[in-house]
Amino acid sequence: KYGVDGSGYVDLALLRGDPSDGLPGVPGIGEKTAAKLLDAYGDLAGIMAAVDDPRSKLTPSQRKRLDESRAYVAVAPTVVRVAADVALPDFDPALPAEPLDPETLDALAARWGLQNALHRLLVTLGK
Known part of the structure; x- marks a missing residue:
């Protein structure tokens, strides 16, 4: 639906925001823009690297909004990503x-x- 794989969805939700997870998102970056940015730059780290690259094809408003959201972008992945280091009991699906x-x-x-x-x-x- 969004044109991103499973791991890309985390970055998409982080960028566009997701009220069900309490994520405000980056102001001015909606679903379509987030998907386009991920397609162009691969992942959140690539997008943020593009903010610092004057040769990137980010629009001036995208660059400004992402730059102003650095603090949010730096901590939000911790909230969004699924914990992979939690010991779980054995599960019998029967x-x-x-x-x-x-x-x-x-x-x-x-x-x-x-x-x-x-x-x-x-x-x-x-x-």
Whole structure:
């Protein structure tokens, strides 16, 4: 959709902003401009290097906005990037053979009016 790969999406979101992640973005850099900059310069580091390169093809307003946003651009990747150094427990993706606590599940389904949805789920799971 955005013309960037998975790792490029982090830089795109950082540049254009993403309210769901609390990222203000670089003022004046929207989705299309961010995608074009990433296409032209590869990544955020390349874009910021272009700010310092008078021969780059950044427009004067892009150069000014990016330059004024250096402090944000320097710290925002820490907020956006997924932590890769967190120890996670082993994960078994297999679906359970039956509800862990059928009585509690039935009580919750009754309390919240989800009996039909629960029944459809259990039928779908073959339970």
